[in-house]
Amino acid sequence: MKLVVGLVRAAIIGTSDQGQHYLNLFSCTFKKFLRRIVIKSLCEKPAFRYLAPFVVFMILTELQRFASPQTIFFVYALKSILTGALILWAFQGKYREIEGSFADLRAAVLGVTVLVVWILPTLIFKDLPKDISFDPGVFDNVLAQGAAILIRAAGAVLVVPIMEELLWRSFLMRYLIQPDFLKIPFGTYRSIPFWITVAAFTLVHRTWEWPVAALTGILYGAYAVKTKNLKGCVLAHAVTNLGLAIYTVSTGQWFFW
Secondary structure: OHHHHHHHHHHHHOOOHHHHHHHHHHHHHHHHHHHHHHHHHHHOOHHHHHHHHHHHHHHHHHHHHHOOOOHHHHHHHHHHHHHHHHHHHHOOOOHHHOOOOOOOHHHHHHHHHHHHHHHHHHHHOOOOOOOOOOOHHHOOOHHHHHHHHHHHHHHHHHHHHHHHHHHHHHHHHHHOOOOOHHHOOOOOOOHHHHHHHHHHHHHOOOHHHHHHHHHHHHHHHHHHHHHOOHHHHHHHHHHHHHHHHHHHHHHOOHHHO
């Protein structure tokens, strides 16, 4: 009421300081109200919490193109933190949607299998393009190198598997069956959605990675269909990325990152 009275007075007294004060107050209040309504509306849409983390991650990935060899690690840390925080925030009270169990040995075996699939072509085909984005050797200080490795590995193991499995196997594979995808049980198989998901998963990787990315998408997808275990998909993906991080650091083949 006080705000309304102030606005009426502002209309009467025109451009006086007091009138301007009430107009500014109204503007700020309206913006906060609008922002709250928009955010609430987005959060109520299930697709938002599955898509938003990936969108944030990919936007910051594109910004990495403009980063120096040193600052690229800070950009990666930023995008990992923001993406992880967005997942935690967006899934508040919705954690039951991340169904299944991490206690599945098959998921760990799958993760190791995919790791071998990922590494093997680089051992056979020596002339594959090997562009290096992340090389901790750009830092002279040993502690800085260690921090850079930790940042890159933590994002790949703790954030990326959750983000990608929520997007590909949990969201897209079901959304292509029915837009109201939460009504479709996780792991439901339909041929066209399955193969479109494999293709989309493949295309977000580097060109030289496409053959192994396609096979990886098939294997993760087949596991999802067979077990109906989303947490198992996350575990398999995390095991693959952890193994690849260990292999990359131990061999110095930074092009994997």
